[in-house]
Amino acid sequence: MDDTVVVRTAEQPISLIGERMGLMRSWLDRRGIELVDFDLTRLGLGCIAFDAYFRQSAEADLFRAAFG
Numbered sequence: 877m878d879d880t881v882v883v884r885t886a887e888q889p890i891s892l893i894g895e896r897m898g899l900m901r902s903w904l905d906r907r908g909i910e911l912v913d914f915d916l917t918r919l920g921l922g923c924i925a926f927d928a929y930f931r932q933s934a935e936a937d938l939f940r941a942a943f944g
Contacts, residue, residue, distance in 0.1 A: 884917070886925065888924055907935075
């Protein structure tokens, strides 16, 4: 993944994981954006963030504006 751009989403309570993932998936699908990879990151007690890997910086910038 050397040529990818990584965007870490804003911190979320772990209780919202399903809702947040659904929102991101819908957002990506509506724009026809395909991720290179996607990771869940635990930030602390009950908090998570997502790392989304993009091929194009323009797509990463759009995602960052919506979820960063």
